[in-house]
Amino acid sequence: MASIKGYEYPTEQEAITARESVDAFYRIPLTPNDVTQNWVDYQYAEFNTPQFWYIVFDESLTPVLGTPTEFEVVTPPFPY
Amino acid sequence: MPDFGIMRGFNEKLFGDKLVAGQLPTQLGLIGSQAVGLLLDRYPNAAAAYSVRKLRGAYTGSAIRVRRSSDNAETDIGFSGANLDTSALTSFCGASNGFVTTWYDQSGNGINATQTTAARQPQIVSSGSVILTNTKPSMTFSGLSNYFQFSSNFASFNNTSIFNVVAPSTYGGAAENARFYDLYDGTYHIQYLRDSGTGLLHTKNTLWQSNLDATRYTTQNAPTAQFLSSVLALSSSSDLYFNNLVQSKTSSLNVGSAGTIGVIGQRADILPITQFLGNYQELIVYQSNQSTNLTGINSNINTYYGIY
Secondary structure: OEEEEEEEEOOHHHHHHHHHHHHHHHOOOOOOOOOOOEOOOOEEEOOOOOOEEEEEOOHHHHHHHOOOEEEEEOOOOOOO | OOOOHHHHHHHHHHHOOOOOOOOOOHHHHHHOOOOOOOHHHHOOOEEEEEEOEOOOOOOOOOOEEEEEOOOOOEEEEOEEOOEEOHHHHHHHHOOOOEEEEEEOOOOOOOOOEEOOEHHHOOEEEEOOEEOEEOOEEOEEEOOOOOOEEEOOOEOOOOOEEEEEEEEEOOOOHHHOOOEEEEEEOOOEEEEEEEOOOOOEEEEEEEEOOOOOOEEEEEEEEOOOOOEEEEEEEOOOOEEEEEOOEEEEEEOOOOOOOOOEEEEEOOOOOOOHHHOOOEEEEEEEEEOOOOHHHHHHHHHHHHHHHOOO
16 A cells, blocks of 8 residues: 555546646657657556546646645565 | 887786786777776677676777756766766756766677666766766666666576676665666576575565565674675576575576566665665676686776776
């Protein structure tokens, strides 16, 4: 179990929409040829019940996504 | 026969290469258009090779692609002689930060290591200054699990030799199980990591999510200082070296069926609790047994970076 500070989304589409709003704010990608395609990515809490998607907090996200929350993400017990 | 006596000492000091009659010294190669004593010229046929220095004379591409924080513009940065072109790097970044989007593969196989998400990109310039480890440029992996993924897969191979230069900063928090790299073929993988239970460096050549197979511990606590690791994951044995000192040898599972992927700085499934924190300078992967070249490769690397 890991305590994560960030933004929770019940569906993947909502996580994608949040990511797109951050990309638009920071104008990423700047040109079509850029390697950088997103400002931030989202992750899947597949071991949680119910499962959800989340974006890990970074200060650069506050102007777009607002105040983060704290939540628990279940991780595999032995990270082999 | 020309007298290479004067050049011999200079060449060996700079690059750790022994000069032999009939062979151009490295420094002569650097003066000309082609460097002949670079690591992959001396020990060729790497499957993938990433570095902050030039590794192969015939390589005409860039070292890295960088995004600057001031406006998120990107550009390729090449070499100045055998070194990263730090003048071009600082000129591009100005007073802002620089992040690496692509670590180009110098092997010729085009397996570039990329990161398309800004928050995951390792940093190489901080407020206009190139980040250095032991006087050489390095990339800082920090914060939100920075990592690179190989842009394409390896073909199948039966023996693997891996050399990397890193300087971990901490193993706290999510870096307790830090993975320096992970090569994964869908069934087996070769990882180089710090074990959270013992604190020791070790390599795992195991079935995915299994701890039962060829796990090889070093007797070396994972350091927070620059070091060179060398792993020979062979069909007959698995050998592990720390700063050219052998740590363990034993039987190996091996890895490398067609489609082997690679990740630098995290486990192949990007599990958040496996992030590497610290600085990276070089990773070279051979799809072959380099045991006979091990000392020479380690020497070449150490001579450039001054590790031990």
